[in-house]
Amino acid sequence: MKLSFTLNGTPFHVDADPGAPLVDVIRGLGLTGTKEACGVGVCGVCTVLVNDLPVSSCLLLAGCADGAEVRTVEGLAREDPDVVRAFTEQEGMQCGICTPGQVVAAAALAREHRGAAVTDEQLRAHQSGNLCRCTGYQTIAAAVRTYLASR
Amino acid sequence: MSRNDGWAKASGATRYVADVTLPGLLHVALVRSPLPHARILRIDTGQAAAAAGVAGVFTAGDVNPATYGRSVRDVPILARGVVRFAGERVAAVVAESRQAAEAAAMLVDADYGELPAVVSACEALAPDAPAVHDAPWEYPGAAVRPADGRNVQSRVSHGSLADVEEALRRSEHVVERVYTTRSGHQGYLEPQACIAAVPPGTAPGAAGDPIRVWATNKSPYRMRAQVAECLGLDPAAIEVQPIALGGDFGGKGSPMDVPLCVELSRLTGRPVKLVLRYDEELTATNPRHPARVRVRAGCDGDGRLTAMAVSALFDGGAYGGFKPAVTVNLHGVEACLAAYSVPAVAIESVVAYTNTVPRGHMRSPGAPQMAFAVESALDELAIAAALDPVQLRHRNLVRTGEPNSGGHVWVEARGTETLDAAVAAAENGLDTPDAPAAPPGWHQGTGVAVYAREAPGRWGTSVRLVPVAGGPAADGTGAGGTAASGRIRLELPMPETGTGSHTVARNRLAAELGIEPERIDVVQVSTGELPPDAGVGGSRVTLGLANTVTRAAQAWRERTGDDQIVEAGPPDQQAAPIVSYCAQAARVAVDPGTGQVKVLEIVSAVDVGEVVNPLAHQMQIDGGTVMGYGFACLEDLAEEDGQVRAASLGEFKIASMGDVPRLRTVLVRGGKGVTPAGVKPIGELANVPTAAAIANAVAAAVGCRIRDLPITAEKVFWSLHEPDSRPVAAERSEAR
Numbered sequence: 001m002k003l004s005f006t007l008n009g010t011p012f013h014v015d016a017d018p019g020a021p022l023v024d025v026i027r028g029l030g031l032t033g034t035k036e037a038c039g040v041g042v043c044g045v046c047t048v049l050v051n052d053l054p055v056s057s058c059l060l061l062a063g064c065a066d067g068a069e070v071r072t073v074e075g076l077a078r079e080d081p082d083v084v085r086a087f088t089e090q091e092g093m094q095c096g097i098c099t100p101g102q103v104v105a106a107a108a109l110a111r112e113h114r115g116a117a118v119t120d121e122q123l124r125a126h127q128s129g130n131l132c133r134c135t136g137y138q139t140i141a142a143a144v145r146t147y148l149a150s151r
Numbered sequence: 152m153s154r155n156d157g158w159a160k161a162s163g164a165t166r167y168v169a170d171v172t173l174p175g176l177l178h179v180a181l182v183r184s185p186l187p188h189a190r191i192l193r194i195d196t197g198q199a200a201a202a203a204g205v206a207g208v209f210t211a212g213d214v215n216p217a218t219y220g221r222s223v224r225d226v227p228i229l230a231r232g233v234v235r236f237a238g239e240r241v242a243a244v245v246a247e248s249r250q251a252a253e254a255a256a257m258l259v260d261a262d263y264g265e266l267p268a269v270v271s272a273c274e275a276l277a278p279d280a281p282a283v284h285d286a287p288w289e290y291p292g293a294a295v296r297p298a299d300g301r302n303v304q305s306r307v308s309h310g311s312l313a314d315v316e317e318a319l320r321r322s323e324h325v326v327e328r329v330y331t332t333r334s335g336h337q338g339y340l341e342p343q344a345c346i347a348a349v350p351p352g353t354a355p356g357a358a359g360d361p362i363r364v365w366a367t368n369k370s371p372y373r374m375r376a377q378v379a380e381c382l383g384l385d386p387a388a389i390e391v392q393p394i395a396l397g398g399d400f401g402g403k404g405s406p407m408d409v410p411l412c413v414e415l416s417r418l419t420g421r422p423v424k425l426v427l428r429y430d431e432e433l434t435a436t437n438p439r440h441p442a443r444v445r446v447r448a449g450c451d452g453d454g455r456l457t458a459m460a461v462s463a464l465f466d467g468g469a470y471g472g473f474k475p476a477v478t479v480n481l482h483g484v485e486a487c488l489a490a491y492s493v494p495a496v497a498i499e500s501v502v503a504y505t506n507t508v509p510r511g512h513m514r515s516p517g518a519p520q521m522a523f524a525v526e527s528a529l530d531e532l533a534i535a536a537a538l539d540p541v542q543l544r545h546r547n548l549v550r551t552g553e554p555n556s557g558g559h560v561w562v563e564a565r566g567t568e569t570l571d572a573a574v575a576a577a578e579n580g581l582d583t584p585d586a587p588a589a590p591p592g593w594h595q596g597t598g599v600a601v602y603a604r605e606a607p608g609r610w611g612t613s614v615r616l617v618p619v620a621g622g623p624a625a626d627g628t629g630a631g632g633t634a635a636s637g638r639i640r641l642e643l644p645m646p647e648t649g650t651g652s653h654t655v656a657r658n659r660l661a662a663e664l665g666i667e668p669e670r671i672d673v674v675q676v677s678t679g680e681l682p683p684d685a686g687v688g689g690s691r692v693t694l695g696l697a698n699t700v701t702r703a704a705q706a707w708r709e710r711t712g713d714d715q716i717v718e719a720g721p722p723d724q725q726a727a728p729i730v731s732y733c734a735q736a737a738r739v740a741v742d743p744g745t746g747q748v749k750v751l752e753i754v755s756a757v758d759v760g761e762v763v764n765p766l767a768h769q770m771q772i773d774g775g776t777v778m779g780y781g782f783a784c785l786e787d788l789a790e791e792d793g794q795v796r797a798a799s800l801g802e803f804k805i806a807s808m809g810d811v812p813r814l815r816t817v818l819v820r821g822g823k824g825v826t827p828a829g830v831k832p833i834g835e836l837a838n839v840p841t842a843a844a845i846a847n848a849v850a851a852a853v854g855c856r857i858r859d860l861p862i863t864a865e866k867v868f869w870s871l872h873e874p875d876s877r878p879v880a881a882e883r884s885e886a887r
Contacts, residue, residue, distance in 0.1 A: 017250075020250070024250075027170075031163075032163070032166065032169075032170035033162070033163015033164065034163065035167070035169070035340075035341070035397070036169075037340040037341065037342065037429055037800070038340075038429045038799060038800040038801075039428055039429050039430070039799075040429075040799050040800070040801060042799065042800040042801045043340060043800050045340050072163065073161075073162060073163035074162065074163050074164075077161075077162035077163065083161075084158060084161040084162045087157070087160075087161035088153055088154070088157035088158045088161050089153060089157075091153055091154055091157060091651075091766050091767070091770070092161070093154075093157065093160050093161060093649075094398075094649035094650060094651065094770060094774065095339070095340075095341065095395075095396060095397045095398040095399075095648060095649025096156065096159075096160030096161075096165050096395065096397065096649065097167065097339075097340045097341040097397030097398060097649075098340050099160045099161050100161075100163045103161055103162075103163075124808050124809045125809055127808045128807040128808045128809035128810075129807075130807075130808075131340065131800070131805055131807055132340075132808075133337075133338040133339055133340055133398050133400065133774070133778070133805060134398055134649050134650075134770070134774050135770050135773060135774050136770065136772075136773025136774040136775075136776060136777040136811065136814065137773075137777065137808040137811050138769075138770075138773050138814065139766070139770060139773075140808065141808065
C-alpha cells in the first residue's frame with residue numbers, strides 16, 4: 001500500500017505493508033534514532049509523536065499513520081533542541097537506548113501542558129511509560145524538569 | 152564537563168548494533184525448541200527454504216559441530232540431536248528481510264521425542280534424575296569430574312564444616328534458615344544483536360580480509376578468542392568492530408549468537424544480521440541464577456558471631472558456557488561473609504544443570520542472592536539473641552588490620568563507619584518535610600544490610616593517545632605553540648556500555664594534562680588495534696581506565712616530539728587489597744490488611760576514595776539501588792514446567808520512574824582507593840544489599856519474615872495470616 005504521512009515536517013509517500021509496525025517503517029527510512037525493545041508497547045523505547053501524542057511505534061500499524069504527522073527524536077532535536085540540551089546537561093541517560101523515547105515523552109508532556117505547571121507526581125506518572133534500566137531515573141526526572149522550566 | 156556521548160544519545164544519533172547496515176545484508180530468524188528436553192527426530196526445512204526471499208535454512212548438520220563458551224565450552228551453535236531447554240536454537244533461517252526470515256521460520260517443521268526434564272536444581276541433584284548432559288565432564292574447560300555426580304556444573308567449597316559444627320554446638324544462639332531467590336533478566340533494553348561479515352570467497356581463517364563482527368558484547372577481545380576457539384580460527388582473523396552498547400549489567404559478556412552468525416555468513420557468502428526479539432531475550436539468553444541458600448549462624452550471648460555455614464544451590468540452566476570463571480561458579484558466593492570476622496566458616500556452592508534457560512552473570516554475580524540470605528539471617532540471629540541488628544553487625548564487622556572471615560587483610564576496613572552513616576542518615580531523614588509518609592493504618596519499619604566488595608587485584612587495560620594535527624604542547628599546559636586548536640584522540644579497547652566509562656577516561660586525561668575535556672576525542676577502536684583486553688566487567692573499568700590513562704598522561708608529558716603517539720598497558724604489579732562497602736537502610740510501610748509493601752525510602756551509605764566523575768558515580772548508586780529494589784519487590788522471571796512464562800516486559804516487571812522510592816546517598820569520603828588514581832569500585836555495590844534491607848524492614852514493620860524473593864503482597868499476607876509461618880507476629884499478639 002502507498003502510505004502518505006509527514007515525518008519530521010517532510011511529506012513522505014512510501015510503499016509499505018500497512019500491517020507492519022510504524023517503527024519498522026521509520027527505521028526503514030534510515031531514521032534509526034527510534035529504537036525498539038519490548039515490542040509489546042510496555043517499555044516506551046520506541047515512542048514517537050503522532051499528531052503530537054506519544055505513541056508506541058512498535059504497536060501502531062503503519063496503515064494507521066496514513067495522513068498523520070509523525071515526529072521522531074531526530075525531528076525534535078532540530079525543532080526543539082532545548083529538550084535534547086536538558087537531557088545532555090542533566091545527564092538524563094547512561095546507555096542511551098531508552099533516551100530517544102524519554103526525550104519524545106518529555107516533549108509530549110510539554111505539549112500536553114502548554115506551559116502550565118507540571119507537578120512532580122504528574123511528571124513521574126507521565127514518564128513511567130518509559131523504562132530505563134541504567135539510571136535509577138533521578139537524572140531523567142531532573143532533565144524533564146529542566147526542560148519544562150526552559151519553556 | 153557533561154558526558155562525551157550525551158548529545159548524540161539524546162538526539163538519536165548514536166548507533167548501536169541494530170542500527171548498522173551493510174551492502175547485501177541478510178537477516179536471520181531462529182527456530183527454537185518448544186520443549187525443555189527432547190530428541191530432535193526430524194526437521195523439515197523444505198517449505199521454509201522455498202519461501203519468498205529466503206537465502207537458506209540451516210540446522211546443526213550445516214554448521215561447525217564444536218561447542219563454545221566463556222570458560223566451559225558446552226554450548227552448541229545449533230542444537231544437535233537433542234534440545235536441552237525450551238528456547239534453544241534448532242534452526243536458522245536467513246532471508247532478504249527480517250520479516251521474510253521470521254515468516255519462513257514459522258514454516259520450519261520439527262518433530263521431537265519428548266524426554267523427561269529436570270526443571271529445578273533440587274530435582275537435578277536427585278540420584279535418579281534424568282541427565283541434562285550425558286558426560287558434562289568431557290566438555291573442554293569443564294570444572295567437574297565423573298565423581299561429582301549427575302547434573303553438576305560446578306561445586307566449590309571453602310572452610311571447614313567440622314569446625315562450624317563444633318562452634319555451633321558451643322554457641323548461645325543459633326539460627327538455621329533457607330532463603331530462595333528467583334531468576335531475573337538483566338533487563339538491558341537493547342536486545343542482543345549481531346552482525347557477521349565473512350569475506351566472500353575466502354575460507355574463514357585464510358589470510359586476507361578479516362571476518363568483521365558487530366555484537367552486543369562488552370568484552371570484544373575475549374569474545375573474539377572464544378569465537379575463534381570454537382570455529383578453529385586464528386583470533387586475528389576476526390575483527391570486532393567498535394559499537395555502543397545499550398546496557399549490559401553482566402548479560403552481554405558471552406558470544407551468544409556470534410558463532411552462529413559467522414557460520415551463516417560463511418554459508419550464504421553474505422553479511423548476516425540477527426536482532427533478538429525481546430521475548431527471545433527473556434526466554435533464551437542468559438538470565439540470573441535462581442538460588443536456594445541455607446544459612447546456619449551462631450553467636451555468643453554478646454552477639455559475637457561464632458560460626459556460619461552457608462550452602463548455596465544455584466540453577467545453572469542447560470549450559471554453563473555463559474559463566475566466565477574457570478570454576479564455572481559465581482564469585483559472589485565466596486565473598487558472602489567478607490564484611491565480617493567469623494571464627495569458623497564453611498561455604499559451599501553448587502551449580503546444577505537443569506533443562507531451563509542457561510544462566511549467566513548479572514551485576515555482582517551471586518552476591519545479591521547471597522547477601523539476601525546472609526544479611527537476613529543476621530537479623531534473624533539478632534532477634535533470637537534479643538539484640539539490635541545494627542549492634543550485632545557492629546560487633547562483627549571486620550576492623551582495619553584484622554583478617555576477615557576469608558583471611559584477607561585489607562588496606563582499610565570502614566564497614567562500621569559506613570553502617571553508622573546509613574543509620575544516622577535514615578534517622579535524620581525522618582523529620583524532613585519531604586520525608587515520604589506511610590498511609591494511615593500501615594505499619595512502618597526500617598531494616599539495614601551491609602555489603603563489602605573487594606576491588607579486583609588486576610585491572611589492566613590499554614589506551615593510546617594520538618595527537619591530532621597541532622595538538623597541545625608537550626608540557627600539557629595547552630598554552631604552547633598551536634595548542635589552542637589541537638586535539639588528542641584517546642583510543643580505548645572497550646565499548647561504552649552506558650556507565651560513562653569513556654567520559655571518565657576523557658575527564659581523567661583532561662585533568663592530568665590540564666586541558667579542556669572538549670579537546671579530547673574518546674574512540675573505541677576495533678580488536679585489530681590494541682593488545683588483548685579483558686573488557687568491561689568485574690567492577691574494574693574505572694580502576695583500569697583511570698589508572699591507565701594516568702600513566703598514559705605521564706608518558707605524554709615525557710614524550711619527545713609533538714607528533715608522537717603514546718601507549719600505556721596494564722601495570723606490572725597487582726593492586727593492594729582494597730575493599731568498598733555499601734550499607735543501606737530501607738524504610739517500608741506495610742498494610743497489615745492486604746500485605747502490600749511500599750518502600751518509602753532507601754538510604755545508601757557508600758565507602759569511597761577519589762570520585763572521578765561525581766554524577767556518573769551517583770548514577771551507579773541510584774541505578775544499582777533501583778535494580779536491588781526490583782530484585783527485592785518486583786522481578787520474577789517466572790517459569791512453568793521449565794519454560795519461562797514471563798516472556799514480556801509486561802510480565803517481567805522492572806521498576807518504572809513511578810515505582811522508585813525516595814533515594815538518598817551518603818558518601819563516606821576519605822577512603823584509600825586503588826592507586827595511582829585512588830578510586831574504589833562502584834558499579835556492582837548498591838544493588839547487592841537492598842533486598843535484605845527491605846526484607847529486614849518488613850520484618851521490623853509487621854514481624855513477618857519473607858525468605859523468598861520477590862517480596863509480594865501475597866507472601867506478606869499469607870505470612871501474616873497463616874499461623875504456622877508467623878512466629879514473631881504470634882508473639883506480638885500474645886503480648887497485646
